[in-house]
Amino acid sequence: MSRIAVIGAGIAGLTLTAELQLAGHGVTVFEKSRGPGGRCATRRSEAGPFDHGASSLHAVTAAFGAQVLEWQRAGWIAADTAEGARQLIGVPSMNAVAQHLAGEVRPTLNLRAEAHVCAIEPGAPAGWRLRMLDGTLDAGHFDAVAVAVPAEQAAALLAPDVALTEVLWLTRSEPCWTVMAAWAEPWAAPVAAWVSTDPTAVLARAHRDDARAGRPAVQGIANRWVLHATPQWSADHLAMAQADVISALSAAFANALGVSPPPPVHAAAHCWRYAQVPGPRAEPCGWNASLQLGACGDGWHRAGDIGGAPPDGIERAWLSGRAMARQMALTLSPG
Ligand SMILES: Cc1cc2nc3c(=O)[nH]c(=O)nc-3n(C[C@H](O)[C@H](O)[C@H](O)COP(=O)(O)OP(=O)(O)OC[C@H]3O[C@@H](n4cnc5c(N)ncnc54)[C@H](O)[C@@H]3O)c2cc1C
Structure with a gap:
């Protein structure tokens, strides 16, 4: 049995962990946040939960398609039509898949x-x-370390592997400013979701979070919206104060929908510094067998099935985590 450290409890890290545990290895997952999920995130607030990271998932590969079907049967995700087109969402929140994945491996997992x-x-x-960030050295001794965090953050961690670090620094993630707003008074929105086709606009997309399948009703709250800025606007305004971001995105939202909502009773902003990867690497993951170090996540696995569409972020994270487990299995001591 090998002792393995996985850094990052997003979809990639948890998928990798599940496969390594199945193979009988001892895995410790290090996660800087309070819980698992990464960018499949749900922000709790007094106005209810907001899916302020990934808003939906879909499968273009046969392998992820089969996995998604299993998650759907297990009730972790559901089809939703609130936004017009049918899409798959985590229930009761986008964070559900990660919570369940962590729960499944938890009996023997050191998270x-x-x-x-x-x-x-x-x-x-x-x-x-x-x-660790506080300067202490963790007590664990590991045979192998797998880094499952956004590429730029992985590059900073993987200094012992110069070649892998260089590859990771070439991967660029785009930022995304996100606003979560809730209203006590009902007001009529013409749509439950809105998407821009203009990359130079302020607002990229908006969705009404409380109208989606399985979302809890919150007393005193009539509706909850999540607004995402475009990558360009987010990059140009990385240092903007949260209150100014809320004003700018709220104005763009009112303008896009042609509405004048009353002032929200709750409004918060979050900046995803590394939100999405427009140009992921072709390799499924990066694994250095002689150093027993590697990286996986949505910055990898550009390709889907032969002749098929390219996978989106969640699917790439899952494919990459799974590919990493398979590459590691070739050189790890058997479990
Ligand atoms: C606003 C937004 C909208 C999106 N919309 C979609 C969508 O609709 N569909 C879709 O498929 N994808 C979407 N994505 C992308 C999708 O969320 C990601 O591609 C996917 O979740 C990445 O998973 P991951 O496991 O690779 O990384 P992450 O989810 O980022 O997980 C990495 C984990 O590592 C942790 N971590 C980082 N550094 C350290 C450290 N030094 N020590 C310990 N822990 C660390 C982080 O806290 C995090 O939990 C969206 C993302 C954002 C931000």
């Missing part, structure tokens, strides 16, 4: 939440140890 890794250091006489 370390609020554990921010800042460096991977050589162990003695071999293997790896992890330096």
Whole structure:
């Protein structure tokens, strides 16, 4: 059995972890946030939950299609038509799949939440140890380390592997400013979702979160919306104050829908510094068998099935995490 550290409990890290555990390896997952999910995120608030990261998922590959069907049968995701076209969403929130994945492996999983890794250091006489953000060295000794975080953040961690670091620095993620707003008074919106086709606009898309399948009703709240800025606007306004972002996106939203909503009773903004990857790498993941170090996630696995459409972020994360487990299996000591 190998002792493996997985850094990041998003879809990629959790998929990788599940496969490694199935193969009998001892896995410790380090996650800097309070819980699993990463960008499949749900923000809790007094006005109810908001899916402020990924808003839906879909499968273009046969492998992920089969997985999605299983998740649907298990009730982790459901088809939803609130936004017009049929799409698949996590229930009761987009974070559900990650919560269930973590739950499935939890009986034997060492999931370390609020554990921010800042460096991977050589162990003695071999293997790896992890330096935490507070400067302490984690007590664990690992035979292998897999980094399942956005490419730019992985590059900063994978200094011991110069070649992999260079590859990761070439991957660029686009940012996304997101606004979550809730209203106590009902007001009529002409649509439950809106998408822009103009990459130079302020607003990229907006969806009415409370109208989606399985979302809880919250007393005193009539509706909840999530607004996403375009990558261009987000990149141009990375340092903007949250209150100004809320004003700018709210104005663009009112203008796009042709409505004048009353002032919201709740409004918050979140900046995803590394939201989506427009040009993922062709390789399924990066694994250095001699160093026993690697990286996976949505910055990898550009291709879908032969002749098929390219996979979106969640699907790439899943495919990449699974591919990583298979590459690692070739060189790890058997479980
Ligand atoms: C606003 C937005 C909208 C999106 N819409 C869609 C969509 O509709 N459909 C779709 O398919 N995809 C969408 N995506 C992209 C999708 O969410 C991601 O591609 C996917 O979730 C990536 O999963 P991952 O496991 O690779 O990375 P992540 O989900 O980012 O997981 C990485 C994890 O690592 C943790 N971490 C990072 N650094 C460290 C560290 N140093 N130490 C410990 N832990 C660390 C993070 O906290 C995080 O939990 C969207 C993303 C955003 C932000």
